[in-house]
Amino acid sequence: MSPIELGGIVALVLILALLSGMPVAFALAGVAMLFMVLFNGLHGLNVVADTLFAGLNEFALLSIPMFILMGAAIASSRAGSDLYEALERWFHRVPGGLVLSNIGACSIFAALSGSSPATCAAIGKMGIPEMQKRGYPSSLATGAIAAGGTLGILIPPSITMIVYGIATETSIGRLFLAGILPGLMLTGLFMAWSLYYAHRYGTAIQKNTEGYTWRERFEILPKILPFLAIIVMVLWALYGGVATPSEAAGVGALFSLTLVVVIYKVWRGSELWAILKTSTRESVMIMLIIGAAALFSYMMSSLYITQGLAEWIAGMEMNKWLLLAAINVLLLLAGLFLPPVAVILMTTPTLLPIIIAAGFDPIWFGVMLTINMEIGLITPPVGLNLYVINSIAPDVKLQTVLKGALPFMLLMVLGILLLTLFPGIATWLPDYMMGPQR
Amino acid sequence: MDRYIRLVAQISRLCGITAAAMIVISVLVVCQMVVMRYGFEASTYWQTEFVTYLLLAATFIGSPYVLLTKGHVNVELVPLYLSQRGRFYLALFAASFALLVCLVIVWSGGEIFVKSWQREWHSDSVWAVRLWIPYLAMPVGFGVMALQYVADILSLLTGREMPFGMPAEGGE
Numbered sequence: 001m002s003p004i005e006l007g008g009i010v011a012l013v014l015i016l017a018l019l020s021g022m023p024v025a026f027a028l029a030g031v032a033m034l035f036m037v038l039f040n041g042l043h044g045l046n047v048v049a050d051t052l053f054a055g056l057n058e059f060a061l062l063s064i065p066m067f068i069l070m071g072a073a074i075a076s077s078r079a080g081s082d083l084y085e086a087l088e089r090w091f092h093r094v095p096g097g098l099v100l101s102n103i104g105a106c107s108i109f110a111a112l113s114g115s116s117p118a119t120c121a122a123i124g125k126m127g128i129p130e131m132q133k134r135g136y137p138s139s140l141a142t143g144a145i146a147a148g149g150t151l152g153i154l155i156p157p158s159i160t161m162i163v164y165g166i167a168t169e170t171s172i173g174r175l176f177l178a179g180i181l182p183g184l185m186l187t188g189l190f191m192a193w194s195l196y197y198a199h200r201y202g203t204a205i206q207k208n209t210e211g212y213t214w215r216e217r218f219e220i221l222p223k224i225l226p227f228l229a230i231i232v233m234v235l236w237a238l239y240g241g242v243a244t245p246s247e248a249a250g251v252g253a254l255f256s257l258t259l260v261v262v263i264y265k266v267w268r269g270s271e272l273w274a275i276l277k278t279s280t281r282e283s284v285m286i287m288l289i290i291g292a293a294a295l296f297s298y299m300m301s302s303l304y305i306t307q308g309l310a311e312w313i314a315g316m317e318m319n320k321w322l323l324l325a326a327i328n329v330l331l332l333l334a335g336l337f338l339p340p341v342a343v344i345l346m347t348t349p350t351l352l353p354i355i356i357a358a359g360f361d362p363i364w365f366g367v368m369l370t371i372n373m374e375i376g377l378i379t380p381p382v383g384l385n386l387y388v389i390n391s392i393a394p395d396v397k398l399q400t401v402l403k404g405a406l407p408f409m410l411l412m413v414l415g416i417l418l419l420t421l422f423p424g425i426a427t428w429l430p431d432y433m434m435g436p437q438r
Numbered sequence: 439m440d441r442y443i444r445l446v447a448q449i450s451r452l453c454g455i456t457a458a459a460m461i462v463i464s465v466l467v468v469c470q471m472v473v474m475r476y477g478f479e480a481s482t483y484w485q486t487e488f489v490t491y492l493l494l495a496a497t498f499i500g501s502p503y504v505l506l507t508k509g510h511v512n513v514e515l516v517p518l519y520l521s522q523r524g525r526f527y528l529a530l531f532a533a534s535f536a537l538l539v540c541l542v543i544v545w546s547g548g549e550i551f552v553k554s555w556q557r558e559w560h561s562d563s564v565w566a567v568r569l570w571i572p573y574l575a576m577p578v579g580f581g582v583m584a585l586q587y588v589a590d591i592l593s594l595l596t597g598r599e600m601p602f603g604m605p606a607e608g609g610e
Contacts, residue, residue: 021517021602022532023510030539049546049576056494059486062468065461065493243472246489250468257465273458280458281509284500288510291497339511381515 003308028292055294065283066249071113077264080122096198106148120149143404150374155183177430293345335376454503460496498579529601540584547576
């Protein structure tokens with residue numbers, strides 16, 4: 001059997017295992033074991049524990065639970081509402097300002113939490129009812145938040161980027177920097193569309209007539225500035241070459257927890273345990289998938305599937321743009337069903353050699369992949385953000401949310417196209433700040 | 439049977455608390471390391487290795503708790519469209535397959551633990567950790583996870599729990 005046929009069979013079995021509804025980690029590990037036994041006999045299972053252990057024996061992985069803890073601490077506090085409130089007080093005079101404040105708050109909170117559903121929930125809880133109250137159509141209100149929330153995995157720090165960096169052995173610092181401009185670009189596109197839509201929708205949207213005094217505008221700042229300071233500090237530590245991502249994230253986590261305790265007075269045992277519980281669950285879930293994916297990619301390369309596929313695609317001498325389009329479709333499809341972390345771990349060991357051989361930049365590809373994953377977050381059947389919106393705004397029908405999210409989805413596709421035409425949007429900033437690669 | 443299910447749930451919860459504690463300890467150790475290294479310019483030889491192993495252990499030990507609280511992500515697309523009967527068999531298959539995976543890791547991890555214990559393996563760093571300590575987390579974590587899967591399968595068979603935790607009226 002050729003590696004290509006074998007690869008096809010492995011992919012099919014994996015898809016069946018995933019569709020059975022078993023946890024992603026077990027599907028990956030189980031399918032890996034199955035093929036190890038089929039080709040090497042029971043003897044093949046000897047390496048299971050060692051491979052699993054080696055896959056997780058990596059200091060850089062520590063940045064994942066640290067950033068998750070940092071995000072969970074901030075998300076559990078009222079920081080999201082305060083952030084939103086602050087933007088509203090400063091920008092309420094801008095026409096359509098409310099929806100702009102919401103998208104802006106999403107992109108800033110994305111930097112604080114590194115997680116898309118958390119961003120959605122933190123900003124949407126306040127933002128959606130407020131927009132509805134002022135006459136913004138529900139579809140726009142929910143769509144903007146759903147889409148704004150997806151920025152969580154693009155704007156640094158981002159768990160998705162860390163996983164990509166570890167899986168492909170590319171610099172996490174570079175990846176973070178590469179996400180900034182595309183993140184701002186998408187924020188801009190989202191804002192432009194919302195403004196246009198809000199204006200076309202017409203007069204029903206009331207301006208906020210209350211107005212705020214300068215005193216009110218300034219007194220809210222001390223509440224949010226410390227969190228912004230943490231982000232600036234974490235990023236500074238990363239790029240100043242002062243600390244590794246894990247160290248920066250660890251210090252960031254401790255500071256955020258302290259701030260949440262001091263400023264938001266979250267100090268009851270049950271509240272702290274809730275933060276810890278959420279972040280432990282999420283971290284362990286992601287880490288176990290990483291371990292299982294190590295097992296899976298070990299199997300793939302020990303059966304020469306990874307290498308065979310790369311040779312096969314290189315041998316076809318396909319037009320590189322056609323290849324890129326095909327890869328994008330594949331990622332998009334995978335992203336519709338699986339969480340970003342799982343997609344990255346399953347596909348990049350195979351895709352990256354192909355991408356590099358075709359002459360694309362791995363950092364740029366990481367950004368592209370992340371935007372693909374963002375689309376998956378607001379598209380059924382498993383768009384995580386849609387469910388978050390559904391639970392914080394139960395009065396809005398899922399259909400309405402979908403209708404509102406669709407234009408934003410198209411804007412992300414536009415973003416991918418722009419990024420393909422002008423790769424510099426992603427690569428300029430890291431090259432400028434850290435010097436050209438290698 | 440109820441006693442078994444409750445007991446396993448307690449053990450899994452205990453595992454969750456242990457894992458959470460390990461994560462908190464790693465935060466503190468990382469911060470201590472940063473202060474030592476950049477504040478006092480002292481050498482930090484054990485911290486990196488310590489937190490890496492701690493996180494490894496937290497992953498394995500914490501997994502049964504994540505399973506108990508249904509936190510391991512899965513694709514629920516097919517179960518959503520199946521009848522109640524179909525869901526039952528699919529859930530039974532998925533849980534049994536996962537149980538098998540756990541048992542393989544318990545066996546393989548147990549073997550590596552015993553070997554590292556008998557042959558007194560140390561990590562090849564200055565700190566030279568006895569490797570059986572981190573290895574032990576594998577058979578223990580997946581062992582408890584296997585017990586938790588048995589409990590889940592029992593709950594499923596006796597109708598204590600709906601397949602995939604979905605309400606009955608969804609199917610058909």
